[in-house]
Amino acid sequence: MPGIRGAGGLLLIAALALGLFAERNIADLSPFEAAALLGLGGACLIMAASIVEGFGRHWTYGVQAIAVSGGILVALLVTHASRGELHAVLDRAIGDIALGRTVVTPEGEVVAARKTDGSFLVQGKVNGHDASFIFDTGASTVVLRAEHAKALGFKPDQLDYSIPVSTANGSALAASVVIDSLSVGPITERNVRALIAREGVLHANLLGMTFLERLGSYEVRGNRLILRSKESI
Known part of the structure; x- marks a missing residue:
């Protein structure tokens, strides 16, 4: 057969x-x-x-x-x-071999594998809407793309692009906003200060320090990024 x-x-x-x-x-x-x-x-x-x-x-x-x-x-x-235990084992393996994949360990750690370009892509939620971020300790705030603003719950016509920012492509203007809730895996922070960059300025959202500084810890270990909430430490 x-x-x-x-x-x-x-x-x-x-x-x-x-x-x-x-x-x-x-x-x-x-x-x-x-x-x-x-x-x-x-x-x-x-x-x-x-x-x-x-x-x-x-x-x-x-x-x-x-x-x-x-x-x-x-x-x-x-x-x-035993699917719960098996799922945890698979998630650990996936964190090592699947580029750009974000997984959560049984300890509540969020683990992301390094992409081929050397960056870490982290999956999260902004105001309950799916969003992906590039981990960036060089960004003083979380920065969102204007192209994603409406889908993430912001009203484009109410954004005031008056704050000058420096990007890899030079100077640009951004709008200041407050994210009601920003989640990465089980880690959720509320009232997170952020900027929305004008269209065409960024190729990806940036997970910057206004979120990262609230964590218990974060570290890069080999090809893996590990985020921990204060509660998990």
């Missing part, structure tokens, strides 16, 4: 890719849950193909295939029962 086995193999590959690189929920499932569902479907197809082939050869081979498949299903159920 090469066709069924092939389909099962493709589902397993899709499950692995989803578990490693997906960052947002799929329908009502987390990336980990969706990967587990795809993996289970792939395993079931491969086991079904083995059972059918076994009975095609002789009934004893079919019984053996059923027994093996039953053992695999039991192992999968045990794995599912």
Whole structure:
């Protein structure tokens, strides 16, 4: 049954890719849950193909295939029962190998892997809206792109671009704002001072010191950035 086995193999590959690189929920499932569902479907197809082939050869081979498949299903159920611990292990591994991926350890630390350009991309939320940031200790404040302002809950027509700032591209003007809530993983800070740079000035939002100085600690260890809240220390 090469066709069924092939389909099962493709589902397993899709499950692995989803578990490693997906960052947002799929329908009502987390990336980990969706990967587990795809993996289970792939395993079931491969086991079904083995059972059918076994009975095609002789009934004893079919019984053996059923027994093996039953053992695999039991192992999968045990794995599912321990999914919390497995998820933590996978998150630790992903933090090491998935460039730009942000994960949370069981201790509440937020870990980001270094990108190929040497920067750290951190996934967060601004006023409840998804946003990504470049970790930047050289930025005195959090800086948002004007292109993202409306999606993050700010009204573009109320922004006053009157504050001069220096950027890699030279001088520019920015608007002062206060972020009601800024979250990175389980770490949430409220009333965070920030700037919104004019359109075309920045290529990414910057996670600057008005957020970082509120943390318990942050450090770069090898190719990983580790953020800790004051509560986790």
